[in-house]
Amino acid sequence: WGHQLDCMKSKIKVFSSLLFLKKLAEKPLSDSYWHSFHDRENFEFGVMSFPPYHKDPQKPHKSDEVYYILHGDGFLNIDGEDFPIEDHIIFYVPKGTHHFFHSNSKHIEAFYVLN
Numbered sequence: 001w002g003h004q005l006d007c008m009k010s011k012i013k014v015f016s017s018l019l020f021l022k023k024l025a026e027k028p029l030s031d032s033y034w035h036s037f038h039d040r041e042n043f044e045f046g047v048m049s050f051p052p053y054h055k056d057p058q059k060p061h062k063s064d065e066v067y068y069i070l071h072g073d074g075f076l077n078i079d080g081e082d083f084p085i086e087d088h089i090i091f092y093v094p095k096g097t098h099h100f101f102h103s104n105s106k107h108i109e110a111f112y113v114l115n
Contacts, residue, residue, distance in 0.1 A: 043115050050108040056100035063114040065099075067091045070111065074104025 033054075036046035042063065050056065050072070067076070069089045075082040076091055078099045083091065085101070085108060093099045101108055 043113075045111070045113040048108070048110045048112050050101050050104065050110075052105050052107060056102060058100050060096050060098050061093075061114060062095055064095050065093045065115075066113045067093070068111040070109045071106070072104055072108030072110070073106045074102060074108060076101055 033048055033050050033056075035049070036044055039046075044063075047070075048067070067090065069085055069087060069091070071087045072085050074085045076085060076099060077083075078091070078093055079097050085104065
């Protein structure tokens, strides 16, 4: 799903979210909508693939979250306010804030970061 490059004393991880989503469409990894590339202590990032018309089960997180929408439609409700989903838009959701995706007729695919 990605590859690692040796960099002196540490490892640098390089991922292609578009390649990951293409492979995910061919063979889902699990029933989860969330697919982490990296999940360590207080830092996680990966891709979200949310099917059309599904109920988003999210609860408020203990971390701030950023979504970069790759493509999709519908809305992201943040603290009671609906924001339209558009390709290549970025959303910031502060920790503890109620939020969920809804009313999408297409897959919503996004890169996310929790910190």
